[in-house]
Amino acid sequence: MRLEYAARGVASAYRARLRMARMGRTPRGHWLWTKKEDELVRELYPDYDALQKALRRRTYYALRARARTLDVVKRRHTWLGAEISRLRRMYPKAARHELMVAFPDVSWEAIKAMANHVGVRRARRKLVSTGHPLIDRIRDRAADLNLSMVDLDAMAGTKKYFQKAGWVNGNLNRKAMLRAVEALGGEISVQWQC
Numbered sequence: 001m002r003l004e005y006a007a008r009g010v011a012s013a014y015r016a017r018l019r020m021a022r023m024g025r026t027p028r029g030h031w032l033w034t035k036k037e038d039e040l041v042r043e044l045y046p047d048y049d050a051l052q053k054a055l056r057r058r059t060y061y062a063l064r065a066r067a068r069t070l071d072v073v074k075r076r077h078t079w080l081g082a083e084i085s086r087l088r089r090m091y092p093k094a095a096r097h098e099l100m101v102a103f104p105d106v107s108w109e110a111i112k113a114m115a116n117h118v119g120v121r122r123a124r125r126k127l128v129s130t131g132h133p134l135i136d137r138i139r140d141r142a143a144d145l146n147l148s149m150v151d152l153d154a155m156a157g158t159k160k161y162f163q164k165a166g167w168v169n170g171n172l173n174r175k176a177m178l179r180a181v182e183a184l185g186g187e188i189s190v191q192w193q194c
Helices: 003-023 035-044 048-054 060-069 081-090 096-102 108-118 133-144 149-156 174-183
Strands: none
Touching (some): 035 048, 035 060, 048 060, 081 096, 133 174
16 A cells, blocks of 8 residues: 555545534534533433433434443443352352442442342341241241242141241141141150159
8 A cells, every 4th residue: 555545545534524623514414522512411411301302403322322432321340250150159148248349340239130140049048036946946947948938838738827927926826837847747746744
């Protein structure tokens, strides 16, 4: 390629830029962005309705593109393989604030969404003691078998006794407890105190 040919192209581009600056339009007739318009985009960015009212000659898609060009949009986090493996290790047992420290540039909603996407679930919390030894033992056994209270009610045929905590108001349904013990493969023994 000859140097004079390249120099002609550079001169032509320079003249085109001067003409565009003078006319305020591109060769295809589109308006150039002014500094005032850029400031409005920076001020009103997330509210595209307000931007369209303030800048009537700009379309919604032009406003979106200009916001990206001006770098005022919030960038989506791109998850790397090392981050995903760290998320897989930490997510089941780590507390929320530990995860936020481990992934400082990512919102909690994005962390939950990525964990859901890769199929990682939070570990179940230990059940709070009810104060009734038999109910606590039933609930602990169901947790050991990885059963929810809904599953326990379905297995024992106790309607919603365990999932709705039917014992809270002092309603100890011994029949429901016996059914749950049998459904979980246990048996009840009696001890007499002399």
